[in-house]
Amino acid sequence: MDDLLERLRAGLPAEALITDPDVTSSYANDMASFCAAGTPSVVVLPRTVEQVQHVMRTATALRVPVVPQGARTGLSGAANASDGCIVLSLTKMDRILEISPVDRIAVVEPGVINAVLSRAVNEHGLYYPPDPSSWEMCTIGGNIGTASGGLCCVKYGVTAEYVLGLDVVLADGRLMTTGRRTAKGVAGYDLTRLFVGSEGSLGIVVKAVLALRPQPPAQLVLAAEFDSAAAACEAVCAIMERGHTPSLLELMDRTTVHAVNAMANMGLPDSTEALLLAAFDTPDPAADLAAVGALCGAAGATQVVPADTVAESELLLQARRLSLTALETVKSATMIDDVCVPRSKLGAMIEGTAVIAEKYDLTIGICAHAGDGNTHPVVCFDHTDADESRRARESFDEIMALGLELGGTITGEHGVGVLKKEWLARELGPVGVEMQRGIKQTFDPLGLLNPGKLF
């Protein structure tokens, strides 16, 4: 331990090292429930690539595990410390190095906060779409590690689709550049994409070239109420089948609507079984909302409310934005699941989740990126009640099993981390796991990078 600190100090300024256990322990966790976390030896906050290289060389020399972290807003325990590890926080590497409107790219360090980048590129008439709920806090490095999604994905895709190239410090401290800053490129295996979603287990991202889009027009939102979740899902399928391209297509179930009403008195009818929100940022959003409103009506919507202005649209979105916070008030604790199914199976997924809630006698609210088939069932439970906690965990697992049965995946955008690592093997199968482990071995032969995650 003394040796570790001494060696780290040799290549890092004093303020980049935290050893006070009261402080280092505050870096032990991300925001996931039910995920074990160890006690770090030290937290390092490098500001340069060379400092990151020094940390990794030291870690390799002394065989000390390294847990890379962004803002620790993750929901799978992927950033949780392991005992004796070096926590490598990239939050101080937070410079936007370049924004090019002609090339439509930004070059950033990993600690840049998503919202900071989004606003900076807006000033150039550009748009960085990925918008996880935590966008005001989370970092681009964390988004890359998790392959984060958000509300925009139904039209604009996930983080992975915006990462063109990376600078990565490998486990042994060597620097590798992947990908490109061009619009296209097929030179060799796509290592860039391999790092996206790898949860810091293959190397430390120290720079990223990101693709940008032109800033679209402001979106207009429509809200539609349904007296069954099945009818709302039917509307979702009809909207997508007819070739619409909403910039957002979100669903809240009855439990979520009630929770939001209870917390914020939004005036949503208590009879609502499902609330659908659709938005368009097209040249004529009112026409698109009218068409989609008609499809909702045909699917049995009891009320359809299109916004006329951007301000009204923001009000309608408030309900969605408050969903998780509102569901957190239902009981003392929540577990947020993240199962994605083919959108044609969305109805079956929601129906099946209700059956699971009843079986385990639990409240499970669902908000969903409905257009993507990506559901977030939120299991609400009393964490001081051992039996209820056990039931919460079991229902959480059963929801994943249902997702796999319906041809889906255990994680649409939150990642595997600690929370779902047993489930990853079920989804990938033994051959897939073997190949994934082989890749891990290639990049990190000593197993020092974020050990105990993913596999």
Next chain:
Amino acid sequence: MDDLLERLRAGLPAEALITDPDVTSSYANDMASFCAAGTPSVVVLPRTVEQVQHVMRTATALRVPVVPQGARTGLSGAANASDGCIVLSLTKMDRILEISPVDRIAVVEPGVINAVLSRAVNEHGLYYPPDPSSWEMCTIGGNIGTASGGLCCVKYGVTAEYVLGLDVVLADGRLMTTGRRTAKGVAGYDLTRLFVGSEGSLGIVVKAVLALRPQPPAQLVLAAEFDSAAAACEAVCAIMERGHTPSLLELMDRTTVHAVNAMANMGLPDSTEALLLAAFDTPDPAADLAAVGALCGAAGATQVVPADTVAESELLLQARRLSLTALETVKSATMIDDVCVPRSKLGAMIEGTAVIAEKYDLTIGICAHAGDGNTHPVVCFDHTDADESRRARESFDEIMALGLELGGTITGEHGVGVLKKEWLARELGPVGVEMQRGIKQTFDPLGLLNPGKLF
């Protein structure tokens, strides 16, 4: 050899095996120049996954290399046979297994021809964007192996962005499923993307889940003539900087315009130094063409011709479609390069290529996916003239060096194959190459899959 054939026959119907050397030799090459090809031992044309598994098990048991092939329209020698290899042609596995308008996916076998899939999904109001020039012949499996692009990429991206999941037969015959059929998913490392562009060196793709889009409106095209390539490139930058999203943005240089005129008498002015074609498939393409036409004018266009109808648009595109064929008539042979640079460097790339043409006393025509910065310099030479052939190859290499110098890549969409493997190492650097080789080793420890390609 007898042993190989006997073992192959044990798991393949007679018609799936070709041993006649006159026929097998016709499978030796793809469409690249300057790429060595060996003599295959046998060509197999399996129709089922099990047959592919049998081939790979046999190859592994006897340590025989396997070269997977689609339609052999590739331009880098990636499908060229090696001596004594099994050529594994996937062209008979050509079924479209599913098209789902709600999930916006197609599930296909690798031998499906790009145009066949495109037309089939059109009938459901859907669109499969990737459109390499060879789309009437090339297969989806080949497109995946090469990560093919096309004219649509400036708006719709490359093949990689449409591959959601794969079934892959590994070198030892085991079957692995990667990815998903959902819109999103982050379960483990992205093996799907790793296979896209891997040129058959990691496994044999036997099934693919492809993402589809709603069919956009028919595009309208504008042609703009410039008296310098630099002015045309300035227009390209202005169009992209102003946030336009053309569905196509192509450039032809003077040499290409002259060649097309000579071949097809298209009536293009011989004074044209560069011809720019822009298209929009937006709700109001005429308005977009007007805005882009004005930008072309401001950049110095000598003539701007917007099409009023889809039929007129097709006529304007004819010139672009004929470019490669026309350039092939300039001399007895051509080498088509594929350098992609940041679009802000497009002017420098074209100017630098003209300098190289002069230095080597060669005709080099350029057509470019200008919106992507992806140039195809076509080196025209007399292949019976040893000195001219040598100069052609040297100029070809110098064009790649220029691309790298400008922050670009040696291949935007054609791949590495045999043609550019020495250059791949230059682009990736030693650490990148080491990691890529590690991945190859993980999937193909005996080095049987498409040996001698990429590295």
